[in-house]
Amino acid sequence: MNQSKVELEKRLNRLAYVVSAVVLLLVGMMRRVKIETDIDFSFLPPFHASLNAITAVILILAFYYVKNGRIEQHKKAIYAAMVCSALFLLSYVLYHFTTPETRFGGEGVMRIIYFFFLITHVVLAAVTLPLVLFTFNRAYTEQFDRHKKMARWVYWLWLYVAITGPICYLMLKPYY
Numbered sequence: 001m002n003q004s005k006v007e008l009e010k011r012l013n014r015l016a017y018v019v020s021a022v023v024l025l026l027v028g029m030m031r032r033v034k035i036e037t038d039i040d041f042s043f044l045p046p047f048h049a050s051l052n053a054i055t056a057v058i059l060i061l062a063f064y065y066v067k068n069g070r071i072e073q074h075k076k077a078i079y080a081a082m083v084c085s086a087l088f089l090l091s092y093v094l095y096h097f098t099t100p101e102t103r104f105g106g107e108g109v110m111r112i113i114y115f116f117f118l119i120t121h122v123v124l125a126a127v128t129l130p131l132v133l134f135t136f137n138r139a140y141t142e143q144f145d146r147h148k149k150m151a152r153w154v155y156w157l158w159l160y161v162a163i164t165g166p167i168c169y170l171m172l173k174p175y176y
Contacts, residue, residue, distance in 0.1 A: 005141040008140075009140075013134060015133075016130050019129075019133065020130040023089060034098070035098050041099050044095040045095070045173075048091060049170070052088060052163075052166050055081050055162040056163050059158060075139075081158075082136065085132075085162075102172060102175050104172055104175060105175045110171070118168050121168055124157055128158050131150070131154045132158055134150065135147060135151050
């Protein structure tokens with residue numbers, strides 16, 4: 001294997017750790033720290049759900065493309081999914097730093113279902129962010145065998161997170 005590509009992957013992985021740590025720190029702070037603003041960001045939750053839904057569709061397309069040997073389309077789809085996910089993260093953090101938390105008001109089985117989806121979504125989102133970046137780094141540095149091994153299971157985590165985001169939004173929507 002080309003030593004310069006291995007070194008590049010190591011540098012990119014360090015960057016992935018830093019980005020992941022910063023995002024997790026911001027997500028941890030956003031419920032405790034509120035920034036006062038005259039701008040009403042209440043329009044953002046449906047935007048977040050839409051970005052997640054679009055990401056899910058793009059991921060399914062990326063899977064289709066790679067399974068059919070359409071590598072250039074796969075690559076473009078993954079870039080698009082990463083852009084959608086990055087826009088989501090930026091917008092989500094902005095919303096939660098500036099807007100009071102909305103609490104789920106459902107009861108009984110619906111409450112259990114909502115919190116199951118919410119907890120698994122949040123935990124897997126936190127775990128998936130660095131994994132997506134590491135998987136991307138392996139492809140970017142042309143370590144395709146290692147990329148493929150990781151992508152086979154990281155894909156499903158990312159898809160789950162992208163699908164459960166809109167589900168949580170739809171379940172929480174009546175309480176906004």
